[in-house]
Amino acid sequence: MLNDIKKTISLYLKSKINLDEAQIYNLLEVPKVYEHGHLSLPLFQMAKLEKTNPMELAKNLQAQIEKEYSEKLGSEKLGSEELQSKNRINYGIEKVQAVGGYLNITLQSSFFQENVVSGILSKKQIGFSQEGVGQKVAVDFSSPNVAKPMHVGHLRATMIGNAICNLAESQGYEVLSINHLGDWGSQFGKLAWAYKQWGSEYDFSERPIDAFLKIYIRFHEEAEKDPTLVQKGTEQFRRLEEGDLETRQIWELIIKYSMADFSRLYKILGIHHKFVLGESFYNDKLEDVVQRLKDKNLLQESEGAQVVFFDEKENMPPCLIKKSDGASIYATRDLAAAIYRHEEMKAHKLLYVVGQDQTLHFKQVFRVLEKMGYEWAKEMFHITFGLYRFKDGKLSTRQGKIVLFEDILNQSMDLVREMIEEKNPNLNHKELVTQQVAIGAVIFNDLVNDRSKNVEFDWDRAISIEGDSGPYVQYTVVRCRSLMRKFGKPVKESFETLLQSPEEQKLLFRLLQLDHVLKISFNHFKPNFLAQYLLEVCSDFSHFYHAHRILGESEAIESSRMTLVLATEKILTQGLQILGIPTPDEM
Numbered sequence: 001m002l003n004d005i006k007k008t009i010s011l012y013l014k015s016k017i018n019l020d021e022a023q024i025y026n027l028l029e030v031p032k033v034y035e036h037g038h039l040s041l042p043l044f045q046m047a048k049l050e051k052t053n054p055m056e057l058a059k060n061l062q063a064q065i066e067k068e069y070s071e072k073l074g075s076e077k078l079g080s081e082e083l084q085s086k087n088r089i090n091y092g093i094e095k096v097q098a099v100g101g102y103l104n105i106t107l108q109s110s111f112f113q114e115n116v117v118s119g120i121l122s123k124k125q126i127g128f129s130q131e132g133v134g135q136k137v138a139v140d141f142s143s144p145n146v147a148k149p150m151h152v153g154h155l156r157a158t159m160i161g162n163a164i165c166n167l168a169e170s171q172g173y174e175v176l177s178i179n180h181l182g183d184w185g186s187q188f189g190k191l192a193w194a195y196k197q198w199g200s201e202y203d204f205s206e207r208p209i210d211a212f213l214k215i216y217i218r219f220h221e222e223a224e225k226d227p228t229l230v231q232k233g234t235e236q237f238r239r240l241e242e243g244d245l246e247t248r249q250i251w252e253l254i255i256k257y258s259m260a261d262f263s264r265l266y267k268i269l270g271i272h273h274k275f276v277l278g279e280s281f282y283n284d285k286l287e288d289v290v291q292r293l294k295d296k297n298l299l300q301e302s303e304g305a306q307v308v309f310f311d312e313k314e315n316m317p318p319c320l321i322k323k324s325d326g327a328s329i330y331a332t333r334d335l336a337a338a339i340y341r342h343e344e345m346k347a348h349k350l351l352y353v354v355g356q357d358q359t360l361h362f363k364q365v366f367r368v369l370e371k372m373g374y375e376w377a378k379e380m381f382h383i384t385f386g387l388y389r390f391k392d393g394k395l396s397t398r399q400g401k402i403v404l405f406e407d408i409l410n411q412s413m414d415l416v417r418e419m420i421e422e423k424n425p426n427l428n429h430k431e432l433v434t435q436q437v438a439i440g441a442v443i444f445n446d447l448v449n450d451r452s453k454n455v456e457f458d459w460d461r462a463i464s465i466e467g468d469s470g471p472y473v474q475y476t477v478v479r480c481r482s483l484m485r486k487f488g489k490p491v492k493e494s495f496e497t498l499l500q501s502p503e504e505q506k507l508l509f510r511l512l513q514l515d516h517v518l519k520i521s522f523n524h525f526k527p528n529f530l531a532q533y534l535l536e537v538c539s540d541f542s543h544f545y546h547a548h549r550i551l552g553e554s555e556a557i558e559s560s561r562m563t564l565v566l567a568t569e570k571i572l573t574q575g576l577q578i579l580g581i582p583t584p585d586e587m
Contacts, residue, residue: 001119001127001515002030005092009039009105012091016064019046030513037097037104038509044101054101062098112508113495120511120567121493125170126574127515132173138347139165139175140337142271143354145182146258146278147191147212150265150405152388153355158405159443159580160385160451161353162271163527166578170518176345180337181278183255187216189237192250193229194219208257265405269439270580275345282336289335293321296372308368319364334365342376349379351525356384356452383525386454412438415463416471420587427586436582437463437471443581444470448531468535470581473572476538477583479545480569483562486551491566497556499564503544507564510540511571518578527579534575541568 010024017024024041031040043061047054092111097104120126141161144150150158165175194215202211223229239247259276266272290306293299298308304324310316319331341347352362362382369377388403416438420427427433445462448469449455465471484491499508513533521529550561573583 001115002513003129003515003519004119005107005111005115005512006039006516008091009093012093013041016061017043017046018050030516031102031104034506034509036099037106039105039107041103041105042101043103047101055098058098058101058103061103062096065093065096107509109498109500109505112505112512113499115512116508116564116567117494119515120570121563126570127518128170128172129515129519130172131519132168132171135173135348136346137168137173137175137349137351138178138341138345139168139351139353140178140180141165141351141353142266142273143180143182144258144262146188147209147216147254149209149213149402150262152403152405152408155405155408155442156385156388156446156451156455157353157355158266158269158271159446160383160527162269162580163447163530163578164351164353164383164522164525166580167518167522167525167527167530170578171522173349176275176341176347177273178341179273179276181255181276183278184280184283186234186237188251188254189235189240189247190219190230190233191216191254192240192247193233193236195250195254204257207261209261212254212257265409268409268435269443270582277337279333282333282340285336285340286332289332289339290321292339292372293368298368298371308364308371310364310367314367316360316364316367319368330361331365331368334361335368338365338369338377338380339374342374348376349381350376351381351383353383353385356386358382359384381525383451385451388455388457390457408442409438411459412442412463415459416441419463424587429586433584433587436584437474437587440470440474440576440581442470443579444473444531447527447579448535450528451526465587470576471587473534473538473576474581474583475587476541477569477572477576478585478587480541480565480572481585483550483565484569487558487562491562492559493563493566495560495563497560499560501548503540503547504561504564507537507540507544507568510537511567514571514575530575531579534572534579537568537571537575 006025006028007021009028010021013019013024014021019027023045027045028039028041031037043054043057047057050057092107094106094108096106139161141164142150142154142158144154161177165177168175191212198215198218202215204211219229219233223233236247240251255278290299293308299306299321300309300318301307302309302318305320306322307318307320309318320329321332321335323329338350341350354362359382362380366377366380366382369380390403413434417430417434420430420434420437441462445457446455461467462469463471465475499505517530517533521527544564548561550565551558553561576583
């Protein structure tokens with residue numbers, strides 16, 4: 001695919017310019033304007049080294065390549081079918097052209113089709129790389145609080161984190177997906193006390209999270225009337241910390257009920273965590289962290305608390321490790337979790353998919369680990385994301401506008417169900433398709449945006465099959481599968497003839513770019529690169545579909561165009577799968 005093509009071109013060019021193969025490979029890019037060629041080599045870096053003009057360098061390189069072709073191939077026209085059948089002295093290059101400080105490279109038509117066959121049609125996992133083979137990457141994502149409903153922030157973390165897990169797998173990494181539950185703290189003392197007092201009055205069989213939320217709210221309402229309840233909750237948590245059997249059983253029951261409800265929602269999205277390790281898992285590892293900090297002379301006392309100070313130039317407040325009452329906090333637990341994930345789980349990269357409001361926290365944790373001398377801390381990354389914005393403004397729990405994870409999924413399904421009833425009421429497997437399209441709409445609407453920015457949630461756009469949406473990409477897959485059904489026989493996984501129209505060539509070249517897109521999407525931890533790419537594939541397919549008759553042409557053309565349809569379907573299906581989006585057969 002494209003990365004292999006880049007390697008081939010880099011190998012050819014390395015003997016002609018003063019850059020090594022890896023440098024050329026990293027510089028080669030796809031021009032923003034398709035008509036400018038398929039690959040472009042910027043020569044500014046080399047021109048600076050050689051103290052020359054990049055435009056002159058590009059012209060000289062063009063002349064050198066054209067002279068070489070002329071000497072080897074005589075005066076015949078470059079790129080003719082006869083020459084393309086000869087040995088690949090030109091590495092699939094049709095022509096080169098100097099434009100500004102760039103050398104633009106146009107590749108041969110047949111070269112695309114050969115690569116589509118070898119890189120797409122003959123592969124089960126298209127565009128996958130071996131770069132991460134032998135390495136593990138731990139991805140911490142979703143991380144809801146036990147006994148509380150998951151809100152829209154958890155939905156974002158879940159969708160982004162799952163896509164990044166899939167992108168990591170596409171690069172050959174072994175992925176350790178981790179759900180770091182918020183399952184410890186004084187609130188569980190309050191919940192345990194409230195459960196003992198009033199638990200029999202609530203039904204935990206259907207909606208356990210709702211029941212726990214009602215009990216928790218009731219506790220605080222009663223505490224306003226009777227402040228001694230706060231002390232009773234604190235005492236109950238102390239018992240939990242000390243291992244009191246009854247309190248621990250209540251706590252375990254709270255976790256059990258919560259996980260059952262979380263799992264129900266994860267199942268709808270097709271999410272699975274390999275490890276569910278809450279904050280409580282690290283309770284017996286906290287003192288080891290404190291001791292390691294002491295051994296490194298990093299722990300200092302400040303107003304009775306134990307902290308790690310940073311250099312003034314780092315412009316960060318000290319990292320609190322132990323409060324003045326001896327209690328540990330989030331930073332201590334995250335330090336313990338990071339050490340455990342590296343030393344016990346053997347992870348080479350540690351990724352944290354957590355909202356941008358936790359940026360300072362993770363900067364502090366990462367820096368403390370660096371100060372402790374852990375080189376692996378340089379492979380820790382906080383993958384931030386912005387907020388959802390709705391028509392009535394920013395999501396705000398203080399105003400009582402908690403938008404729940406489940407409410408968004410349910411609303412999407414209601415809207416898609418209405419759309420199907422209006423446009424295709426006789427659709428087979430309506431409820432299955434409704435769920436597939438609704439889930440696709442929500443996930444794609446999120447992932448098509450740069451995760452670091454806020455997302456404007458617009459239902460009309462999210463469920464449209466005509467705009468930049470998940471249903472639009474799914475519909476293109478459905479269109480491809482419909483053509484294959486109408487074709488009525490197995491589609492060949494090779495081309496019978498050369499497809500040379502601009503629409504066919506552009507689509508062929510776009511399909512070959514999946515491996516490159518997967519690589520940069522993971523390297524930047526940005527699934528929106530992949531989502532945007534899938535939209536471009538759909539657009540190019542649409543132009544091809546409307547410009548050419550696919551079925552009913554001569555046998556060779558019909559067969560070859562159906563092969564192109566098959567390749568498109570495979571690319572879109574693979575890409576959607578990595579984003580966590582299902583593909584219906586009909587819509």
